[in-house]
Amino acid sequence: MTRLAWGSASDVGRVRKANEDMFFTSEWLFAVADGMGGHRGGEVASDLAIASLREEFVVPSTDALVVAVQLANDKVVGTATGDPELEGMGTTLCAMAVVQVDGADRLAIVNVGDSRVYLLKGDVIEQVTDDHSLVATLERQGRLTAAEAAVHPQRNILTRALGIDARVMVDSWEVLPVAGDRYVLCSDGLFNEVEDSRIASTLRRLADPTDAARELVRLANEGGGHDNITVVIVDVLDDDGVALPEGDQADRVVAAVSGEARAVGHDGPTAPAKPAGREGRGGRSKDKDKDKAKAKAAEPGPRPPARPRTLTWRVLLFIVAVFGVLGLAAGAVTYYGRHTYFVGFENDAVVIYRGRPGGVLWIQPELVERTALTRATVPAATINELQSGKIEPTLADAHRYIVNLDDQIATSGGTPPTTATSTPPVPAGN
Numbered sequence: 001m002t003r004l005a006w007g008s009a010s011d012v013g014r015v016r017k018a019n020e021d022m023f024f025t026s027e028w029l030f031a032v033a034d035g036m037g038g039h040r041g042g043e044v045a046s047d048l049a050i051a052s053l054r055e056e057f058v059v060p061s062t063d064a065l066v067v068a069v070q071l072a073n074d075k076v077v078g079t080a081t082g083d084p085e086l087e088g089m090g091t092t093l094c095a096m097a098v099v100q101v102d103g104a105d106r107l108a109i110v111n112v113g114d115s116r117v118y119l120l121k122g123d124v125i126e127q128v129t130d131d132h133s134l135v136a137t138l139e140r141q142g143r144l145t146a147a148e149a150a151v152h153p154q155r156n157i158l159t160r161a162l163g164i165d166a167r168v169m170v171d172s173w174e175v176l177p178v179a180g181d182r183y184v185l186c187s188d189g190l191f192n193e194v195e196d197s198r199i200a201s202t203l204r205r206l207a208d209p210t211d212a213a214r215e216l217v218r219l220a221n222e223g224g225g226h227d228n229i230t231v232v233i234v235d236v237l238d239d240d241g242v243a244l245p246e247g248d249q250a251d252r253v254v255a256a257v258s259g260e261a262r263a264v265g266h267d268g269p270t271a272p273a274k275p276a277g278r279e280g281r282g283g284r285s286k287d288k289d290k291d292k293a294k295a296k297a298a299e300p301g302p303r304p305p306a307r308p309r310t311l312t313w314r315v316l317l318f319i320v321a322v323f324g325v326l327g328l329a330a331g332a333v334t335y336y337g338r339h340t341y342f343v344g345f346e347n348d349a350v351v352i353y354r355g356r357p358g359g360v361l362w363i364q365p366e367l368v369e370r371t372a373l374t375r376a377t378v379p380a381a382t383i384n385e386l387q388s389g390k391i392e393p394t395l396a397d398a399h400r401y402i403v404n405l406d407d408q409i410a411t412s413g414g415t416p417p418t419t420a421t422s423t424p425p426v427p428a429g430n
Contacts, residue, residue: 002098002105002177003238006030007210009217013189014225021187021230022046024054028098032230034115034187036161037089041080045091045163048075053095060099062108066170069093069110069162076163090163094129094185096234099174105240107175107183112168113161116191118184118199119175125200128183130171132160155192179239182209185232190216193223209233337363341398342389348375350386350405352398357389368395371402379408 004027012019020035020042033049035042052072057065072093080086092113099108109117111129114136119128130136134157138144149155162168182203191199199216206212213231220229337360342353350373355365375383382390382405392398 001238002107002236002240004098005209005235005237006233007208007213008230008232009210009213010230011217011221011225011228013228014221016228018043019228020046021189021228022050023185023230023232024050025232028060029054029057029095030097030185030232030234031093031095032115032185032187032232033091033093033162034113034189034228034230035089035091037080037086037163041086041089042091044079044086045076045089048072048079049091049093049162052076053093057097060097062099062101062106062110062172062174065095065097065099065108065110066172069095069112069170070168073112073162073168074166077166080163090158090161092158092187093162096183096185098177101174105177107177107236109173109175111171113158115185115187118186118196120182120184120200120203121178122180123200123204125196125203127196128173128175132171133158156188177236177239179236181236183234183236184216185234186216187228187230189225189227189229190220190231192227193220193225193229203233209235333361334363336360340391340393341368341395342391343398343401344386344389345375346370350374350378350402352395352402353389354395357391368398373402373405377409378405379412382408 006025008023008025010019010021010023022033022035024031031050031053033046035044035046035049037045049072052075053068056071057068076089076091080089092115094109094111094113094115094117096107096109096117099106109128111117112132114131114133115129116131117128119126130140133155135144135149135152135155137159138152139146139149144152158164160169184199184203194216198219202215202219203212206215210233213233216231217229337355340354340356342355342357342365343350344353344357345351346367350371351367352369352371353365354368355363357365359365375386378386390401392401
């Protein structure tokens with residue numbers, strides 16, 4: 001069984017008036033959220049995201065963690081929609097959880113926004129997650145260097161965050177837990193002030209995760225403390241016998257997936273999580289809030305293949321509902337196309353059809369009766385009407401229309417032909 005140790009620290013920084021970062025730690029779930037939105041919006045958004053994640057993530061699987069993040073997005077969007085003071089609020093969210101894959105422990109990592117997850121393996125630190133920001137996208141495209149990205153004036157513009165759109169794409173990974181590995185979850189208040197190399201040296205120097213987290217927060221404040229700073233450090237103490245071939249670090253990441261499917265599956269409870277720890281809250285400049293919330297540009301380039309989603313009762317219910325709507329629509333079309341009659345021409349003969357002139361989608365008119373009337377015998381004023389098809393609600397009404405034509409012919413001095421005679425229904429000729 002995988003055993004973990006963890007520590008955390010959070011601070012308002014030297015510029016903000018309150019701390020809008022939120023974090024959560026437990027034996028199997030760790031998360032950091034960085035709120036934005038001005039006034040109290042950022043504080044509410046990050047709080048809602050963490051609370052929803054804790055509530056919804058009850059199945060130890062990567063899919064369930066992704067869905068929990070999507071449900072957290074629903075919560076933030078719904079709350080903002082119902083309160084004008086919270087309009088435009090949003091939050092980043094990165095999280096890591098112990099999950100089960102084929103009976104073995106894995107670490108699932110998810111990310112939306114520019115909060116990050118790092119891995120220190122030996123002496124090497126690497127960023128596991130991808131930033132969802134305009135500058136990070138330009139850097140991945142080769143249009144900016146890392147040095148240019150670090151000082152770019154638009155580096156705070158996000159391309160993805162919870163609370164901005166009704167649907168959110170969640171990046172996710174499954175990672176082998178290896179004893180000795182150290183993970184860092186943090187808001188941008190850390191890495192915008194402290195270089196990766198100094199983060200790595202601090203992680204190597206301080207073995208206790210709480211001491212290391214507090215030191216990183218101190219270094220961020222020393223570097224300027226322009227934003228709220230939150231750091232969660234998770235150490236893998238026991239990997240349950242996982243062993244990798246020497247030099248085969250590339251196999252550490254088992255799978256990287258991207259998905260926006262909305263399938264939801266919660267199949268059972270787990271042990272209750274420990275309460276979240278936090279040290280203050282904090283605002284950020286309105287300009288930064290607007291920058292983060294306004295950018296929604298899609299990130300170009302290919303993405304890893306999506307993981308298959310578990311078929312759950314909610315998905316089945318959705319499928320049944322879709323087929324039910326389609327069935328009702330088909331029934332309505334059939335009723336509309338069948339439950340009426342019209343009098344028209346078949347070549348030069350006057351006939352009665354069941355259906356609508358010209359048909360409705362796949363419902364074509366059916367010939368019901370032929371009459372003794374012809375194009376030559378009917379009043380001239382009715383020819384255009386019959387050519388288009390004279391619609392009648394019932395067969396009896398169609399018969400009355402034919403009788404009326406007979407009367408008009410007799411009144412005009414003509415000799416009315418024999419009244420209509422029934423014939424077996426056959427497909428319409430015209």
